[in-house]
Amino acid sequence: MRDGRFRLAGTLVLLLLLAALVFGWRQAAAVQQERTAAQAIARAAWTSQGDKNPHIAAHYGMYVFKPSGTLAFLDPGADPYLGVTLKLQAHEQELPQDSAAQDATAIDRFGQLSAAAVLQLLVPLLIIALGFAMWSGERERGTLRLLAATGVKPPRLLAGKVLGLTVALALLLLPAVALAAVTLVAGVESGAGLRLAALVPVYTAYFGVVVAVTLVASALAPSSRAALVALVGFWCATALIVPRAASDLAARVVPLPTTAQLTETVHEAIAKGLPGQPREDRIETLSKALLKRHGFEGAETMMDDALLQGIELQAEADFENEVFDHHLGALMARMDRQEQVAQWAAALSPFLAIRSLSMALAGTDFAHHRAFQHQAEAFRRGLVQAMNDDFAKNAGAAGWDYKANRKLWQQAKPFSFQVPGVAWVLAEQRVAAGMLALWLLAATAAAVWAARRMRVT
C-alpha cells in the first residue's frame, strides 16, 4: 500500500470502471426510454389503424421492441450486434440476421469501454502487474530466504499473498459494486438484484483464477521478468487468441446458412411444402383438424363462406408455422451448438467462461435474444389466430367485406417480454460455470503446489 505504482494503476482502472458504469447507465437509460416510447407508438399505430378486415389487420402487423435489460449497462454483451425490433405480421416469421457478435475479438470490446470490458480485460492486467513479482521479487531481494527460515508453512505465506492482492482489488472494486447496487435500487425489472448478486461470485471466481495463475508464474519463473513475460503471454492467449480461434472453430464445426440461403429454403418450403408433405395436402389435413376442433366436421356444406374462409386462412397459417418451426428450429439448434462449442472452449480460457456468464447474467447474450424472438413469435401466432377467428366467427355474409374495429384491436394484449429467471440462465450456462469452477480449483491447487516446491534462493 505504500507503493506508489499501485495507487496510480489502481486509480486509473477505478476511474475507467466508474466512467464505464456511469456512461453505460446513462446510455442504457436513454436506450430503454427510446424503446419504451417506440413500443407505445407501435401500440398506438395498431389500435388506431381504423376499421378493416381482421385478416388484413394481421397483414398490417405490429412492431415489437426488445427491452434492454436493467443490467445491460454492466455488460452490453451481444446486444449492440443484435436487432431490437421485430415486425410481427401474418404469413411471416422474421428471419434471424447474420450476426457479427461472436466473430468480434476481445480488442473490439475496448472500443465500447463497458464495465464488463474493464472487469474482464483490464482488471486481470492490473492483477498481473500487482502480483507478478510476489514470489520472484522476494527471492530476488533475498527476503524469501528469511521467510523460509522462519518455518512458516508455505500455504500460509500463499494465503497472505492472496489476501494482500484481494484487499487491493477490493479497495478498487467495492466502490464500483456499490455504485452498481445503488443504481439498481431504482431498478424496475424484478430479478435484476438476483442477477447482480450472481455476478459478484462469478467475477470473484474469475479474479481468483487470475490471482492464482499469477502466483504460480511468480513462484516458478526463474526471474520476475520471466514471470511478467509469461503472464502477459497468458493474458494475450486467453483474452485474445483463444476467443478468436474458438469462434472460428464454432463456425467451422457447426456452419450456419446465410440469411439469403435460409430465406430461399423457407420460401420454397412454403410454396411447395416440406419434403413428403405437399403444401395443398398438408393444408387440407390441417383444415380438417381445425373443423373437427370447432365441431364442424362433415358440415362444410352447411357453413357460410366466411367461416370456411376463416378456417382456411388459419390452416394456411398453421402450415406456415410448421415450416418455420422446422427450418428455424434447426437453425436455432445449430446456433445453440455453436454456443456450446464456445462454452467448452472455456477449458482453454477463463476469459471465455466469464464473458459467457457475464453476458448471460446481464441478459444480453444470444440465449436471451432467442427467448425474445421465441416469445414474440408465440405472440405473433396468437395475434394472427385471434384475427382469423374473428373473421370466421363474425364475417358472416359480408365475407371479405367484413370490417372489424378498434374494439378488436384493443382486445389484443400488448406484447411484453418476460425476462427468464436466474435459474434458467445458470442452466444455459452450466458448461461455462463448470469450466470457471474447474479453472479456479486447478489454479488454486497449482498455486499451493508451486508455493511448496519453489526454489528459495
Added chain:
Amino acid sequence: MAAVLEAIALRKAYGDVVALHGLDLRIEAGEVFCLLGANGAGKTTTIQLFLGFIAPTSGSARILDLDVATHALETKRHIAYIPENVMLYPNLTGLENLEFFTTLAGRKDLGAKALADTLLRAGLSVEAAGRRVGTYSKGMRQKVGIAMAMAKGARALLLDEPTSGLDPKGSNEFSRLLETMSADGVGILMATHDIFRSKEIGTRVGIMKHGVLVACMATRDLSHADLERIYLEHMHD
C-alpha cells in the same frame, strides 16, 4: 544430550560436481563453530543443507536430533538464519519487520514492548527501530536479524558471512551479540572469511576445501598467528 547441529556423512552433488563430500560435524549448545575456507569450498552449501533450502544427495543434516529433510518445518522452529545481507522489507520500519517475521515464526505472544526491547538488546535504538528499513545501514539490518533470532528463541544460529562488508566497529558489535547468544546456550555455525574474528569468538574453527573439512581445532589452543599459518598451509596445495 543431542547436539544442536549435527551433520552425518552429509553429501551434496550437482551432477558430477560434488559440493560437499560426506561431512561429519557436531555442534553443541553454547558452541561457536567458525567455518573458514575459500569461496566455493562448500560453506554456504553446508548452511543451506541445515536450512533445508537444498536437499542432501545422501547423509543427513540434523537439528536437535531431527532430520531436516523429513522435518522441514519443525526443525526451522529451532533455528535462525542470518545471511551475508539481511534483506528486509524497506517500506516497513525495523520494528514492523521484526514483528512480521516473529509472527510468521509462530511467536504471536510477543507484544510491541517486548519486541522493541529485543531490538534494543540487539543494539538498535528506539528511534532507529521506528524508522523505515530503507534508511538502514547494513550493520543495522544485521542487528534486526539478530533480534529476530532472539525473539524467536532460536537454539541454533546459522550465519553465512554475516560480517563481510561491516566496518570494524560494526563487526565488533556483531561479535559481542554472538557472544551473548552463545552464553545463553545457542549453538552457532558461522561461515566466514575473517580469521581474526574466528579466533576471537569461535570455540572451534574448521577449514573447508573443495567440499571437505580438512581441519578442525579448538581456538583456545591456538594463537591468531597459528590459525592464520594453518589456514594458509591448507590453501596452498
